[in-house]
Amino acid sequence: MLSTLAFSSGFSVSRSPVSQGRAGAPAMLYGEPRPVQIIPSVLPADWANMGAECKRLEDAGVDRIQFDVMDGNFVPNLTFGPELIAACKKYTTVKFETQLMVSQYNCETMLDEYTAATNQPGKPGVVIAHVEGNTHLHRTLTKIREGGGSPSVALNPHTPAEMIENVLDLCDHVLVMTVNPGFGGQAYIPTMVDKIKKIRGWIVDRGLDIDIEVDGGVKADWTIAACADAGANCFIAGSGMFAYENLADGCSELRTIAEAAQKGKGLPKGETIKDLDAVAA
Ligand SMILES: O=C(CO)[C@@H](O)[C@H](O)COP(=O)(O)O
Numbered sequence: 001m002l003s004t005l006a007f008s009s010g011f012s013v014s015r016s017p018v019s020q021g022r023a024g025a026p027a028m029l030y031g032e033p034r035p036v037q038i039i040p041s042v043l044p045a046d047w048a049n050m051g052a053e054c055k056r057l058e059d060a061g062v063d064r065i066q067f068d069v070m071d072g073n074f075v076p077n078l079t080f081g082p083e084l085i086a087a088c089k090k091y092t093t094v095k096f097e098t099q100l101m102v103s104q105y106n107c108e109t110m111l112d113e114y115t116a117a118t119n120q121p122g123k124p125g126v127v128i129a130h131v132e133g134n135t136h137l138h139r140t141l142t143k144i145r146e147g148g149g150s151p152s153v154a155l156n157p158h159t160p161a162e163m164i165e166n167v168l169d170l171c172d173h174v175l176v177m178t179v180n181p182g183f184g185g186q187a188y189i190p191t192m193v194d195k196i197k198k199i200r201g202w203i204v205d206r207g208l209d210i211d212i213e214v215d216g217g218v219k220a221d222w223t224i225a226a227c228a229d230a231g232a233n234c235f236i237a238g239s240g241m242f243a244y245e246n247l248a249d250g251c252s253e254l255r256t257i258a259e260a261a262q263k264g265k266g267l268p269k270g271e272t273i274k275d276l277d278a279v280a281a
Pocket residue numbers: 041043068099179180181182183184185186215216217218236237238239240
């Protein structure tokens with residue numbers, strides 16, 4: 001069955017839903033699903049034991065670990081330097097990613113150091129540059145690639161999708177922020193799904209090999225389901241992951257709900273993974 005999707009930029013595309021959702025509702029995911037990746041943010045971790053915390057996350061089955069780099073300027077908070085990130089590589093082989101929530105000056109002067117700290121042997125680290133912090137995005141993203149990293153570009157919630165349209169050829173990932181960056185534990189902004197859908201439309205229609213990441217208030221509930229349904233496949237979760245005593249449970253629940261949503265089994269507000277299991281049974 002073909003349906004037509006109208007994007008807010010004014011264009012529309014015909015598409016095949018990947019499957020039928022619950023109660024016969026058509027699945028919304030546009031194009032073929034990309035592998036779900038669960039990426040905890042270490043903001044809620046025990047910072048005094050960061051190496052051990054990274055190992056704990058690796059043992060839980062996560063796909064990457066995100067370090068939120070904050071400089072007290074681009075955002076009103078201060079976190080990790082490249083030395084701390086590099087030091088954690090002694091304790092885990094899981095891939096790292098670094099979200100540079102920093103001013104243009106700090107990005108330009110420290111980008112190579114952060115890229116080197118984020119790369120693991122034989123595994124390019126994902127380095128995320130913010131649209132709002134970089135006047136010369138082509139230069140920043142190219143430098144990340146030249147440093148052996150995997151470039152990603154991030155958008156604050158108020159920033160329109162169009163701001164990254166002309167750098168998609170330089171990126172492996174686009175990060176749609178679902179909170180204003182600076183702090184963990186904030187409430188997910190549900191209106192970001194339209195932005196995710198628009199970017200997903202460009203990626204699929206142009207045949208680009210790009211993941212969409214989402215970050216902020218993403219939990220093992222309707223929030224991750226809505227993002228997966230819109231086209232995100234990489235899910236950054238801080239409080240949503242560390243809420244679990246057994247991190248493997250958190251990783252598995254986040255993954256299960258996202259994969260179900262990709263297949264058209266969404267999770268309405270108020271329902272839990274148990275309701276999903278009940279439908280599958
Ligand atoms: O970049 C940020 C915040 O600036 C995020 O990575 C958050 O740290 C995610 O935390 P939760 O919203 O999942 O608690």
